[in-house]
Amino acid sequence: MFNATMSLYDTYTDGELIQSLKNSDEAAFTEIYHRYWKLMFAVAANKLNDLAVAEDLVQDVFADIWNRRHTIAVDGPLRAYLAVAMKYKVIDARLRRSRITAHESRAAEMPEAADHSLEQKVHFDELRNKLARLVADLPEKARLVYQLSREEGFAHREIARHLQISEKNVEYHLYRAIKSLRIRLGQIFFMLVLGLFLFASTY
Incomplete structure (x- = not known):
């Protein structure tokens, strides 16, 4: 019975699979996973x-798709949708790798700190x-725009090329990110960001 069911899904178009997925059809x-996992793996491994x-x-990527199955909106080919999803995951992975490398480099170069310096570092880490x-x-x-801009120091043009969006979209998403952070952090937002910048520049 299972094999017969799976062979039936083999004949489904991507659009039909997405519609079934929205109804929690495992x-x-x-079938989507088997149809595209090798392609997704090749893209990520190559990058x-x-x-x-x-x-x-x-x-x-596939866990995210399942978790958002009821609201997923695929405009265009599923292959392209998955490629974009993987692109963002790859960027995330590179950002994490970059932050870890930078942190390890600072730690290796940091001399033995006095007690007050250790307290400052603890405070910095908390912030x-x-x-x-x-x-x-x-x-x-x-x-992603915020991280590439504020954490990696990319120019708007570089971010636009990296994410394949316009510079206007970069500006919009950065404004949206900063506005959200300012609202959630309140008055300490700029003090927090400035404090992080000044403290990080000393290491």
Whole structure:
């Protein structure tokens, strides 16, 4: 029975699979996975040169699709939709790798600190973690634009090329991100960001 069902889904178009997925059809989801996981894995592995991370990203993309199955909106080919989803996951992975490398470099170069310096570092880490949690809650494009701009130092033109959007869209998403963070952090927003910048520049 299962094999007969799966062979039936083999004949479905991508659009039909998406419609079935919206009704929590696990067989449709499984067919989408089998139809596209190799392509997704190849894209991630080629971009990151790390097979283990690529495999994790494939699982993340499909987990996101299942979690958003009731509201998923695929405008255009499913292949293109999945490629864009993977592109954002790859960018996220690169950002995480970049932050880890930068943190390890600063830690390696940091001399033995006095007690007050350690207290400052603890305070800095708390502020940075608070901001990171709020940034993680931003809408996906706003979060990526903010991270590329404020954390990686990319110019608007570079971000636009990286995300394949216009510079106007970059400005919009950055404005949206900063506005959201300012509202959620209140008056301490600019003090927090300035404090992070000044403290980080000393290491």
